[in-house]
Amino acid sequence: MSKKNWKVLLALPLLGLLVLAGCAQTEAQQNADYEGTKKMVIDLLKTDEGKKAFHELIAEEDMREELVMDSDFVKKTIQDTLTSEEGKTFWQEVMKDxxxxxxxxxxxxxxxxxxxxxxxxxxxxxxxxxxxxxDPQMGEQALELMKSKEYREQIMGIMNEALESPYFASKMTDLMSKAMEKQTKGQDQNKEGS
Structure with missing residues (x-):
């Protein structure tokens, strides 16, 4: 083997080691950069400006919808809140509005x-x-309801609306004319029979 080939054979593994060492160093640097960036973001969020920016971000409608709809934590929190005694009291008060x-x-x-x-x-x-x-109690309650002034007023309102409707008026006219025809036919048959 010539000296030149030896040098190439020796240079290749050394070059490989240098590349691996460079990658390892780059990975360590990336990890350090990530930790530094993470700490910087956390520090920024703790400032008044960071809090204000975060509040503005949450105030956006689509962001709130995404947070509420996609977050299991938010869903669980709402569920726990609704089932707690404080939650029940809160909803009772809110529903009064x-x-x-x-x-x-x-x-x-x-x-x-x-x-x-x-x-x-x-x-x-x-x-x-x-x-x-x-259930007999249900029947009694229904009768009580029908006797009430409010129920009767409601029924009268419905009847007035129906009577003002052209469709209902034509239907009633048809029914009345058919009833009159039956009555006159019945009277004619009674006269013939006697």
Whole structure:
């Protein structure tokens, strides 16, 4: 082997060692840079300017939606809060506000309708409803409700709206004319029979 080949053979492993050492040093530097950057970000967030920037970021609508919808921690926190005694008290107080209660009910309406429709198809739920309706106390309460002034006013309002409707008026006219025809035919048959 010539001296030149020897040098090349020796240079290749040395070159490989140098590259590996450079990579190791780069990885260590990257780790140190990451730790330094992390510490710097944490320090920045603790400043008044950092807190203000964070609050502005959270105030954005799409960011809040993403945080609420995607975070398991937030979901668990809300669930724990709702089931706690303080949470129940809080919601009872909040629901006393008519504007909030209206908005909350409207937001849940379509979901509640889906649940109710699926329950109406459930035989067990149907049987429970039938048992409730057959209960004598339920019948008494329904009668009491029908006797109330508010209920009667509501029924009168519905009847007035129906009478003002052109469709309802034409339907009533048709029914009355059919009833009159039956009555006149009955009278004619009685005259012929006597």
């Amino acid at each position: 008519p504007e909030f209660a209206k908005t909350f009910a409207e937001s849940m309406q379509s979901e509640n309708e889906k649940i109710l429709k699926s329950l109406m198809k459930d035989p067990e739920y149907q049987q429970m409803m039938m048992d409730i309706l057959k």
